[in-house]
Amino acid sequence: MTPQTPLLSVRGITRNYGARIGCADVSFDLWPGEVMGIVGESGSGKSTLLSCIAGHLTPDTGSLIYDTRADGPRDVLAMPEPERRMLGRTDWAFVHQNPRDGLRMGVSAGGNVGERLMAVGARHYGDIRAQATDWLERVEIDAGRIDDRPRQFSGGMQQRLQIARNLVTAPRLIFMDEPTGGLDVSVQARLLDLLRGLVRQMGLSAVIVTHDLAVVRLLADRIMVMKDGRVVEAGLTDQVLDDPQHAYTQLLVSSVLQV
């Protein structure tokens, strides 16, 4: 059965930096269980768009209708801040490119995973710890390292820890900003494999921003190509990547190095 309402519908999101365009008039629908990739070169407005949707930046115009669990579709931008924060740590998740932005480096791995649980009211130490252990195992981190700080982890482990920390409250929507940036290819491959498994298993919807076409090919159902703050092409991933219509998309696809 196909659901009747999209999980997130983005309408006319515009954000300017003074006279410069950050992103202009972006609209799309994200359906439950769907993974949307946003690609484009550096400075094309991908990250601005993601920050606007995830609530880190306030867009100048536009609306953001999210299908909340309790009250159905609501405009996130019109929500009071406490509600928006609650949404941001229960139903939504954000994976930063740099794990140091998304983790508390001075707090143990268990504390990092447990923070969201405690923020929504978990007050039983044993339960929090059991869930943290469970999640560390799910992202392939040895449970024996639960009391180690993220500083002592490798880059790939930090990124997996960040994912565990985000998914522990069973969100429905996850935003990822270059989740594999800065990792070597073999670690990237494992991380992508893990992400793909988790997304499918938990029925997550995701918005992934990346400049790596291989990542979207593997993860995304649909992609949008951005240039100079605007969406120049959108469609099914394979369709766009195999038969690019816009000149910029053609350039982008042909720029990928073949091994």
Add this chain to the structure above:
Amino acid sequence: MSDYNFAYLDEQTKRMIRRAILKGVAVPGYQVPFASREMPMPYGWGTGGVQVTAACLMPSDRLKVIDQGADDTTNAVSIRRFFQRTADVAVTSHTHEATLIQTRHRIPEAPLREGQILVYQVPIPEPLRFLEPRETETRRMHALEDYGLMHVKLYEDIARNGTIATSYAYPVMVAGRYVMDPSPIPKFDNPKLSGSPALQLFGAGREQRIYAVPPYTGVVSLDFEDHPFEASKAPHACDLCGDDGSYLDEVITDDRGGRMFVCSDTDHCDCRQKAGHRGRLAMPETVQ
């Protein structure tokens, strides 16, 4: 004496501080910013507490000043003398006689009563400070009741030490709304914060914040269901007065491991000794 305005501060300053106090009382646990003045003592010696005391003091008041429970240590003696000289108020060392008590890091053992004011000296008023360095962010967290981070600190305590090792400045929730730093009082004193008949005022001079716990306000120490809050103290009795229920200081008596435990509240200890209670190392009554 006549060289100073009553209680050192000028009337406009006292008025400004009283406004902050009133706001603090109206919103229990909320840190009210105020224009802290330079006082004739260094920061860290109780400039916040002294300003709050000066703003509350009336000529009819009887003042008691304690420092870690003691009436006769440097900080307590100098602040008491300061107000004797600038306000000419009566002073006392007995908790039950005092109408206004300024304290550094203890709550007196004797129960407080209605009409008394307890003024705390606070070094760092922000309980989230060492978890979140940005002041803008901590204020936002208070505004939105976003206190998950406070429990992360307690979680880390248990993960590292097996139990909540925070033993002073133990975070509390005031009136079900604001998380507050009760100043560095031992967590043994935390239960006394709750439902106290006395008005409790907190002054941080360097950080320019005043906050308050009005009489009969509920104050809950944060904890986990499976690691409940425990008001701990050294497992001994006072070696002078024999009390096994009061908070104790450990005193090293020689360099061969000799030590004794004494009440940190000197007034409490004196009263008990005068009433005939004797501890392990107390002098026999005949010698006194």
